[in-house]
Amino acid sequence: MSEAIVELKGAVKEYVNGSLRVTAMRGIDLRIDRGEYAVIMGSSGSGKSTCLNILGCLDRLSTGTYLLGGDDVSNLTDDQLSEIRSKRLGFIFQSYNLIPQLNVLENIEVPLFYQGVPESEARKTAQQLAKRMGLSARLKHKPMELSGGQQQRVAIARSLVCDPILMLADEPTGNLDSKTGYEILELIDELHAEGKTIVMVTHDDDIAHRAQRVVTFRDGDIISNDWKGAPKV
Amino acid sequence: MSSMRPERMVKLAVKNLGQYKLRAGLTMLGIIFGVSSVVAMLSVGEGANQEIQEKIQRMGSQNILIKSVKVMNDEDSGANRNFIASYGLTYDDAADMARFVPNLESSTPIKRLSYNVQFKARRLQTDVVATVPWFLRVQNYRMVRGRFLTSADMDFGTPVCVIGTRLARTLFAGFDPIGQTLTIDRDAYTVVGIIGDIAQSELPPQNELWLEGENQTVYIPLRTYIQKRGDFFTQWSEGGGTFEKIELYELILSIDEQENVVRAVDAVRRVLQKNHKKEDYSIVVPLELIRQARETRRLFNIVLGAIAAISLIVGGIGIMNIMLATVSERTREIGIRRALGARRTDIVLQFLMETLILSISGGVIGLGVGALIPWVITKATDVQTVRTFSAFAVAFTVSVTVSVVFGIYPARRAAMMDPIDALRHE
Ligand SMILES: Nc1ncnc2c1ncn2[C@@H]1O[C@H](COP(=O)(O)OP(=O)(O)OP(=O)(O)O)[C@@H](O)[C@H]1O
Numbered sequence A: 001m002s003e004a005i006v007e008l009k010g011a012v013k014e015y016v017n018g019s020l021r022v023t024a025m026r027g028i029d030l031r032i033d034r035g036e037y038a039v040i041m042g043s044s045g046s047g048k049s050t051c052l053n054i055l056g057c058l059d060r061l062s063t064g065t066y067l068l069g070g071d072d073v074s075n076l077t078d079d080q081l082s083e084i085r086s087k088r089l090g091f092i093f094q095s096y097n098l099i100p101q102l103n104v105l106e107n108i109e110v111p112l113f114y115q116g117v118p119e120s121e122a123r124k125t126a127q128q129l130a131k132r133m134g135l136s137a138r139l140k141h142k143p144m145e146l147s148g149g150q151q152q153r154v155a156i157a158r159s160l161v162c163d164p165i166l167m168l169a170d171e172p173t174g175n176l177d178s179k180t181g182y183e184i185l186e187l188i189d190e191l192h193a194e195g196k197t198i199v200m201v202t203h204d205d206d207i208a209h210r211a212q213r214v215v216t217f218r219d220g221d222i223i224s225n226d227w228k229g230a231p232k233v
Numbered sequence B: 001m002s003s004m005r006p007e008r009m010v011k012l013a014v015k016n017l018g019q020y021k022l023r024a025g026l027t028m029l030g031i032i033f034g035v036s037s038v039v040a041m042l043s044v045g046e047g048a049n050q051e052i053q054e055k056i057q058r059m060g061s062q063n064i065l066i067k068s069v070k071v072m073n074d075e076d077s078g079a080n081r082n083f084i085a086s087y088g089l090t091y092d093d094a095a096d097m098a099r100f101v102p103n104l105e106s107s108t109p110i111k112r113l114s115y116n117v118q119f120k121a122r123r124l125q126t127d128v129v130a131t132v133p134w135f136l137r138v139q140n141y142r143m144v145r146g147r148f149l150t151s152a153d154m155d156f157g158t159p160v161c162v163i164g165t166r167l168a169r170t171l172f173a174g175f176d177p178i179g180q181t182l183t184i185d186r187d188a189y190t191v192v193g194i195i196g197d198i199a200q201s202e203l204p205p206q207n208e209l210w211l212e213g214e215n216q217t218v219y220i221p222l223r224t225y226i227q228k229r230g231d232f233f234t235q236w237s238e239g240g241g242t243f244e245k246i247e248l249y250e251l252i253l254s255i256d257e258q259e260n261v262v263r264a265v266d267a268v269r270r271v272l273q274k275n276h277k278k279e280d281y282s283i284v285v286p287l288e289l290i291r292q293a294r295e296t297r298r299l300f301n302i303v304l305g306a307i308a309a310i311s312l313i314v315g316g317i318g319i320m321n322i323m324l325a326t327v328s329e330r331t332r333e334i335g336i337r338r339a340l341g342a343r344r345t346d347i348v349l350q351f352l353m354e355t356l357i358l359s360i361s362g363g364v365i366g367l368g369v370g371a372l373i374p375w376v377i378t379k380a381t382d383v384q385t386v387r388t389f390s391a392f393a394v395a396f397t398v399s400v401t402v403s404v405v406f407g408i409y410p411a412r413r414a415a416m417m418d419p420i421d422a423l424r425h426e
């Protein structure tokens, strides 16, 4: 049996704003194994981002348990969650989320900075990843001086820098034109081929075709969870 | 866990501040003004203190000064303007002091009168002090040339005088005063010495001393004066004259130890109250003046301290303001950093480090400017300033402390933000 990277059991997420209660996840069970490429789909407001934030340890469940790589992370402290984010998770955002005053290399190094990896070592890792993402000519450039596609490559390099067990992407091509988006998706496919576990939120059916599993949300529930086997590339 | 090394945090903070050069500069300017004004104020304050202290110290902390004071007699103040006013300290007072004042080391009688003095054709009016040889030691004056009055002068009533440096410079310009004859109201005296002001720690070369010192007094032996003039002093004015009989104008009592001064003063009061019906004398106790000066200084320091504290707090509020603005502008960065593994502590430290760098660099520049201001003040005006290490230390430490204290709130606010909200922030 393959190893579970993500295991949600009876996962409930409620937002309480004064007297207003919004239930964004209504007791979800979800399992994603090592090396899987899963896509989360669903209409707006169905709870996709909420779920991704939970998986990314940016937020905690109201009830239920979340096992990440076999460890229960439902009741960890804020500092422990921070450590998990820096060592075991990689994030790719729709709007890249690079730090504007840092150059390409420095942006890639940020997670290593918080892990306390020595500067020279971090620099080496960052350079390798930048090269791999085809950014070698842009190492000292600030994000503002890069195209959207280049910025997203920096973000992907940054997400890989700690060799995460789980990569999370929330509409990574949402801000890109279709050609650049396609290049990014190719990159993600490549990572998957190397054995990375990837969970990606998207609205796009075409993108979903690349994944092995398509999980569809509606109103905080999973209405379908299709295993499609090997991706058709 | 996180082993972010300080030098990397400093690097990061400098880089972050580089984004807001103008803003960081303005904030630093606030700190610079705060710190430098504190240093300047403390330096001016310290200068004033030392000036007062020196003045009082000159009178001697072991001395008690008693002066004669002119008091109008009720029956004398009629239409008749020709009368003999007799008042002030007497030789009997001096004898009683010697007998009743405990721990008395020396008693220095002084007559101080204003006379026309003349050298060749030059003439001017100045103070003539008739006194005893130990006056020099009690007053802590320094001889520049020649000798002071001696006990032989007292025994024989020799007509010699010692002149102040200023008088030597003005009245005797172009002459060597030693051995010259100075006429004091028709009486001839031979100049035997030149006396400076308060003893300076270093005695400058002879030549230069001629240029320094404001002492314009003539000192003569008390014995000589009494033999020539007695105790009456006549002063003519329009429509008549006054005849005054004053035995002693001043009496300086030196007590052996400072702690005995208070007891001695009590004895002095008792003697004078017994001997005098009217209060035709005044008692000055430098030690009390020193105490008062210390008290004044304490008050002065409190006021200065309060002003300084306000200016530093204003600087602190400036920092807080800037950091709040910076934090809210960088909300998204905070979210990103948190998502990438920064703990709350890391965020707090990041912003505190930026505050610290602003305040330390502002503080250092402030110290530099603060060192210059007192110098400029002393150059431009006559105000004495004294730069003390403690002024610099206080200004710097307080400013950095205030900055950090005011920086904590914005930094904590940054750290407490929810990473998801922060990431969503535009
Ligand atoms: N912080 C919050 N406070 C209150 N309600 C929230 C909060 N965050 C999300 N929600 C609610 O939870 C529900 C799910 O939101 P979520 O962002 O997960 O939707 P989504 O599927 O990502 O939508 P979209 O496709 O538009 O990004 C929505 O009804 C939303 O209004």
Ligand SMILES: [Mg+2]
Binding pocket: A048, A049, A050
């Ligand atoms: Mg969403």
